[in-house]
Amino acid sequence: MRLSLANKLSFLYASLIYLFLYMPIAILILYSFNQSKLNAVWTGFTFDWYLKLMQNTEVLEAMKTSLVVALISTIAATMIGTLAAVGMYRYQFRGKTALDAMLYLPIVIPEIVMGISLLALFSQFEIPLGYLTLIAAHITFSIPFVVVVVRARMAGFDRSIEEAAMDLGATPWGTFIKVTVPIIAPGILASALLAFTLSIDDVIISFFVAGPSSSTLPLKIFSMVKFGVSPEINALSTLMLVVTLFLVIIAERIRMRKN
Amino acid sequence: MNPPVLDSAPANQLQNETKLKYQIDYGKAWTIWPVFIWMILLFLLPMILVFAVSFFSRSSFGGIGFPLTLENYSRFFDPLYLKIIWISCVLAFYTTICCLVLGYPFAYIIARSPTQYRNILLLLIIVPFWTNSLIRTYAWIVLLRTEGVINTFLLQSGLIEQPLSLLYNESAVMIGLIYTMLPFMILPLYASIEKLDRSLLEASKDLGAKPWQTFWRVTLPLTTPGILAGSLLVFIPSLGLFFIPDLMGGSKTILIGNHIKNQFLTARDWPFGSASSIILMVLTLVFIAVYIKITKDKQGKDLV
Numbered sequence: 001m002r003l004s005l006a007n008k009l010s011f012l013y014a015s016l017i018y019l020f021l022y023m024p025i026a027i028l029i030l031y032s033f034n035q036s037k038l039n040a041v042w043t044g045f046t047f048d049w050y051l052k053l054m055q056n057t058e059v060l061e062a063m064k065t066s067l068v069v070a071l072i073s074t075i076a077a078t079m080i081g082t083l084a085a086v087g088m089y090r091y092q093f094r095g096k097t098a099l100d101a102m103l104y105l106p107i108v109i110p111e112i113v114m115g116i117s118l119l120a121l122f123s124q125f126e127i128p129l130g131y132l133t134l135i136a137a138h139i140t141f142s143i144p145f146v147v148v149v150v151r152a153r154m155a156g157f158d159r160s161i162e163e164a165a166m167d168l169g170a171t172p173w174g175t176f177i178k179v180t181v182p183i184i185a186p187g188i189l190a191s192a193l194l195a196f197t198l199s200i201d202d203v204i205i206s207f208f209v210a211g212p213s214s215s216t217l218p219l220k221i222f223s224m225v226k227f228g229v230s231p232e233i234n235a236l237s238t239l240m241l242v243v244t245l246f247l248v249i250i251a252e253r254i255r256m257r258k259n
Numbered sequence: 260m261n262p263p264v265l266d267s268a269p270a271n272q273l274q275n276e277t278k279l280k281y282q283i284d285y286g287k288a289w290t291i292w293p294v295f296i297w298m299i300l301l302f303l304l305p306m307i308l309v310f311a312v313s314f315f316s317r318s319s320f321g322g323i324g325f326p327l328t329l330e331n332y333s334r335f336f337d338p339l340y341l342k343i344i345w346i347s348c349v350l351a352f353y354t355t356i357c358c359l360v361l362g363y364p365f366a367y368i369i370a371r372s373p374t375q376y377r378n379i380l381l382l383l384i385i386v387p388f389w390t391n392s393l394i395r396t397y398a399w400i401v402l403l404r405t406e407g408v409i410n411t412f413l414l415q416s417g418l419i420e421q422p423l424s425l426l427y428n429e430s431a432v433m434i435g436l437i438y439t440m441l442p443f444m445i446l447p448l449y450a451s452i453e454k455l456d457r458s459l460l461e462a463s464k465d466l467g468a469k470p471w472q473t474f475w476r477v478t479l480p481l482t483t484p485g486i487l488a489g490s491l492l493v494f495i496p497s498l499g500l501f502f503i504p505d506l507m508g509g510s511k512t513i514l515i516g517n518h519i520k521n522q523f524l525t526a527r528d529w530p531f532g533s534a535s536s537i538i539l540m541v542l543t544l545v546f547i548a549v550y551i552k553i554t555k556d557k558q559g560k561d562l563v
Contacts, residue, residue: 087290
């Protein structure tokens with residue numbers, strides 16, 4: 001089949017945009033395997049920068065912080081957000097509009113505003129910046145996204161199943177655990193993975209609420225980049241890209257699998 | 260409409276119906292209260308706090324003190340700070356326009372591509388959007404710096420004799436912003452172009468319109484909601500992404516985000532920083548309100 005000129009141009013244009021999107025990332029990954037430390041001349045293939053990374057205690061410490069914060073905040077945000085999505089789907093109550101706004105605003109306002117407002121809160125109540133403040137902040141910005149994802153999953157939910165369970169003598173709690181949760185489980189899982197990714201990747205809000213000894217991985221990268229480019233940062237970035245992509249692909253697969 | 264509280268138990272619990280209602284209200288309390296309390300304590304309260312702090316004065320130790328004042332807001336009309344807002348808005352505006360011009364044909368091509376390829380083409384747009392924006396910024400530094408990939412390539416191929424200074428200027432900041440924000444523009448554009456009824460385009464053609472006339476009078480007006488949603492999604496975050504100007508603009512380009520960050524962390528003038536954040540937030544909400552008014556997207560659903 002021969003393509004028309006318009007089709008050829010479309011193909012070319014789309015390829016250029018994809019090139020624009022992927023080339024910098026590809027080059028970043030490529031140079032994490034380059035032997036030369038100083039410049040962009042390719043001098044040979046090496047794993048040295050990855051090995052160096054594994055001996056860098058500060059980086060390992062930041063990795064640990066990132067993982068702990070992401071795990072705890074994901075669990076908490078997923079629980080609070082899932083309950084909220086179920087409650088908001090089921091019930092009408094006074095203040096629902098206000099709650100909707102409180103869950104919508106954090107998604108649309110610039111992150112920096114949320115970052116400084118949390119900083120103001122923590123310093124006003126003299127809560128020292130560290131793990132605790134990081135986790136609290138990450139839970140806060142994750143909850144709205146969890147609610148959005150789980151609510152989308154609830155949209156096709158048949159409530160008569162819940163009613164049937166209760167008619168057959170199940171307690172509300174039993175119904176929730178044995179009937180509701182299994183049905184919306186893919187939504188919950190997808191939202192948890194989303195929350196985890198958001199937490200692992202967050203720069204702006206963490207920047208304000210992390211203490212001097214609780215740097216997350218992106219913050220560590222930020223301060224390393226400020227000192228200059230090094231293949232070690234390339235290696236660290238590559239690792240983070242791989243982890244994020246892995247999580248997102250799983251999340252998408254779960255979300256796409258319908259009912 | 261009931262309040263999200265544990266309603267008092269009904270007097271007569273013998274009736275099954277009433278009992279069920281009581282239990283459901285119990286469920287209401289357990290599902291709604293955690294999120295309500297959390298968001299009030301960690302979202303609403305901090306916002307109110309920032310609003311309050313913006314009316315205080317800076318004390319000599321970098322804390323906050325009396326008297327209460329409006330000076331933090333009036334200070335913003337100082338030419339120095341007006342210039343920051345102006346440059347921020349101009350840069351964010353250029354970023355938005357560039358994303359629109361780059362993204363529209365692209366979204367159009369994807370929306371008109373064979374159905375079986377569409378999802379994978381879209382996924383390829385979303386993938387870089389899921390990777391860390393800081394890392395994507397760093398990737399451009401690797402490319403653009405003096406000893407970077409582009410300069411090395413140009414020097415070795417003999418096209419230039421001196422390395423070009425590609426980094427640490429406003430164009431570099433723009434590239435960083437466009438690169439980070441482009442997917443946010445493409446996705447809403449795609450959604451609205453995909454929804455477009457093709458028979459309208461055929462009708463326009465049958466009635467004798469030239470392709471550009473069809474585009475200008477039919478396609479463009481019908482995809483305006485996507486254009487507006489995309490523009491908003493690009494424009495607002497562009498104002499606050501402080502690390503892109505920090506890393507790619509050197510110290511020359513200061514945007515509202517950098518200004519707020521500096522007031523909080525470097526100058527330690529919290530009241531002024533708070534006032535600046537409130538101004539940024541009001542600016543954001545005004546843009547969203549205008550968007551909702553124009554598109555009648557009542558819940559702002561297309562934005563989430």
